[in-house]
Amino acid sequence: MNKTLELTGIIGYPITPFSDVTGAVNILQLQGIIDGLISSGSSAIAALGSAGEGAYLNTAEWEETALATIHHVADRVPVIIGISELTTPDAVARAVFADKAGVKAVMVSPMSYYKLSEDEIFAHYQAISDAISVPIMVYNNPSTSGIDMSPEFMCKMVNSITNVTMVKESSGDIRRMHQLHMLSNGTLPFYNGCNYLALEAINAGAKGWCSAAPILIGDLPKQLFDSIKSGDNNKARNLFYQQITFLEFIVKQGLAASIKVGLKLQGTDVGSPRLPLKDLPAREHVALRRILVDLGRFN
Amino acid sequence: MNKTLELTGIIGYPITPFSDVTGAVNILQLQGIIDGLISSGSSAIAALGSAGEGAYLNTAEWEETALATIHHVADRVPVIIGISELTTPDAVARAVFADKAGVKAVMVSPMSYYKLSEDEIFAHYQAISDAISVPIMVYNNPSTSGIDMSPEFMCKMVNSITNVTMVKESSGDIRRMHQLHMLSNGTLPFYNGCNYLALEAINAGAKGWCSAAPILIGDLPKQLFDSIKSGDNNKARNLFYQQITFLEFIVKQGLAASIKVGLKLQGTDVGSPRLPLKDLPAREHVALRRILVDLGRFN
């Protein structure tokens, strides 16, 4: 195993474009989105996360999208693939596929119908780790997965399971990052998955910021990241407050649906999210348009 | 559509037995469980609900289990089938299958990765209703589905969507039942899906009690139901407090896992739940054994 993958900066999350006619994944559009993320400074590409509607794709679509991402990125930056499956066998199967296809890491979120005990979650990650040879980023997002993993538990998995090496924290509670830092004595790489806490997370020591925001607002997230790292705190604060309304919007309205609306407003129709997810209501199109105009990202 | 299905009393929920060797559904054991539910007084059989791990089965397994249930019940009582799919097309497909197979109703829970708006949930139920000809029981269980539907919204669906005719409330908040009663002027049939609120729900006017409990404790739930209906409140209270520890246990430990342990304790090994769900830890086997001994249900 390679515990040495070092990710930092902006980790870009593509959405998954669908044809409104056939419902199929539109690979050509996906390639354009990936290129945009890389050109706006993403230091890695993480496909099939929340923004990518990974949980809503069937196996064939998921595999097609994973392969297309890996091939198009073509080692310009590392590729990570997200896995959110309800059963352990299904999660293992997807992780094995991704590993063989050449990803540099997988990002794994447990999913719940019944609430899972820590023993059950641990065994889930262990089974995935045993089946692959690339690092696993533990993804804690209780609002989508229905499971909230404590910093203590995630550190335990990092310490105990060979391929578990990183944490993406999306609970929205900045204290979790304090705890991840303290519990690991600063050695655990953790990443911000909660867009509207970017200023806080990076100041608290997050190695990177996982975000689909650059799809619509380009290098503004990277500018924020860089200004914190360079100690220009006034600039960082200004950049943060400049984009906070946008960041709050895409989290509140749903990443996939809101990024897709934004792309349409910016001239690219990538289709609607998959049912039961729907396009945002018209008033939110208007709201997002105003936000993008204010950010100079609407032409 | 048949809005006239009248369910009352105990609606029995089978678990789904798996072979520990092959992982396949054990149909013979399922038949025995169904027979036990009917003989202990269930007035309907609801397969593939939470207790039945419906969300964890692949399509072939789910269809096999649905068919086996319908055929074995053989119209002794009505059969209901549970549907908990993440996408609308998948939910519609299962509902259509169940309808054609001869169920008397489907019980539908929305599922979330992204939180769903009421418009999205409404469209989900509408699409299912449009595709079938049997009644739909709306199943509100935020702890498993990640979605909490308000009484107002569920009443709106009952009033607006042809086949939506019943509500199963499992949120654990008895006031929801008050509201369902008040909002519908007493006309909406609602069912208790929260075992430890059975006394309260039936007194508040629930038409029935949806439960897997009779698999392990036989007719005790029906005795409770009947004693409330007959006005013997002292007996009802005694029966309720007699079984409350058991009811709290199976909800807290998970219906599928705890019923499976109980069956093993009573002599039938129906396998473990599907990974990542695991068998209960040994201390909970001991606890459940003690509870069953106290109830005279362990030999």
Place this chain on the structure above:
Amino acid sequence: MNKTLELTGIIGYPITPFSDVTGAVNILQLQGIIDGLISSGSSAIAALGSAGEGAYLNTAEWEETALATIHHVADRVPVIIGISELTTPDAVARAVFADKAGVKAVMVSPMSYYKLSEDEIFAHYQAISDAISVPIMVYNNPSTSGIDMSPEFMCKMVNSITNVTMVKESSGDIRRMHQLHMLSNGTLPFYNGCNYLALEAINAGAKGWCSAAPILIGDLPKQLFDSIKSGDNNKARNLFYQQITFLEFIVKQGLAASIKVGLKLQGTDVGSPRLPLKDLPAREHVALRRILVDLGRFN
């Protein structure tokens, strides 16, 4: 100590009328309210609880109101006095005063600025118990006191502190009553303090229902209590749903403010609650009038 006080049925809670001119307690009006509560079937009078704005009165006013209540009730029914003081010395002082004045019990709620540990709460009750010779009803109402006492902890106090003999549960969680019953093997007298859970609480075994509702709706609460006790569950359910909108209203809008508006609507101006509490807004006067008309309690 007298652990033998046996309270059951409706325990009536007077509000405290103030002169809008001087702000003084209007004893004459208080006497009328007490008489109304007794004539509508209250089996005890509990002054200076939440409804009585006990926490808002200065010492002189509180003592005057306590004395006036005891003297006017004149042993027709037992008198209980509520105590909600931030410091232990102040609580002890009021309890001693009430004891000497002749109450049959005191009802004590801890109050918080800093959250209190169980050790701190225990010592608070112990100090009060040590100073008096009448029973103490533990009053758990986290929404007013800022402190939530678990059933386990309250049972511990009942078992350990001489004068602590009863519990009034107002948390709004019916399961607390199940736990009080189970933990005490049915021996602990507990009382319902959450108006909108009356049907559930009494069915769960509450000895009585603590309420200011009879001030406005007369014997409807007692009818509900009696019909449950006599096993007429259809009548009980009808009575409950008849008054539920009223019960929800007075809890949501605040007992003191809403009962005072209701009295004004029924013809008796008892003044406004004490600042910062204000009279309800006009729209709520209209809403309450409609509710009282529907109940036949507005002329």
Place this chain on the structure above:
Amino acid sequence: MNKTLELTGIIGYPITPFSDVTGAVNILQLQGIIDGLISSGSSAIAALGSAGEGAYLNTAEWEETALATIHHVADRVPVIIGISELTTPDAVARAVFADKAGVKAVMVSPMSYYKLSEDEIFAHYQAISDAISVPIMVYNNPSTSGIDMSPEFMCKMVNSITNVTMVKESSGDIRRMHQLHMLSNGTLPFYNGCNYLALEAINAGAKGWCSAAPILIGDLPKQLFDSIKSGDNNKARNLFYQQITFLEFIVKQGLAASIKVGLKLQGTDVGSPRLPLKDLPAREHVALRRILVDLGRFN
């Protein structure tokens, strides 16, 4: 009114020492604590806040403490006095007293028994503002006051009530500070009242940090504040993580009780907090001692 008081940096909060024999406020010790706060870099002194047990003092004690603070500070830095009274008349009386005694501002927290509506809270602040001539800092601390004021509402009060000019936010939710900044277009001075969010709050633009921490750990909070302002983010992060365990401890264990234990460990016995508050249990003495040793603040 003077809307021009400009507070920034560390605002030091004294605790209130009590004689364990008489229970009286120990003015001599209070003076020492004030001197320590000033010498460790506090740019203002705020007496009788949460740390100062202001809510637990009777009027005479409160007035004595307020006067002693003002006289001892002797204009070395501005003095602020905290007010947390349940009734509006009592809050006005204390504010008037403080104003006449020469404070530069009052910090006002609403208190609840009944939950207060925004209209009621607004009128409470309006009444205080009308009675005094110094600025009011709105203090939002739902965990002590039982009332949670939204950023929108607090901004409305700042815009509408003459003397309301500042906000101290202690809810523990960093997004409130984002909102205060955005709603006021960066013009509203807000202060951090949640010790463990200091790094985040100052980066988000808080003008100052209200804290009793310097009583025990001297200028470490000021060093943190200054390093953020100077853009030395690595130093800031190191300073923050150095003191985070201490900051979490004093919030979790209660400011008054834990600072008093710390002072005792450092050699000054300032007595216990006022009952029902108790001294911390022995194990927490041990924990705090270890924390102080690690910080080099235990000799």
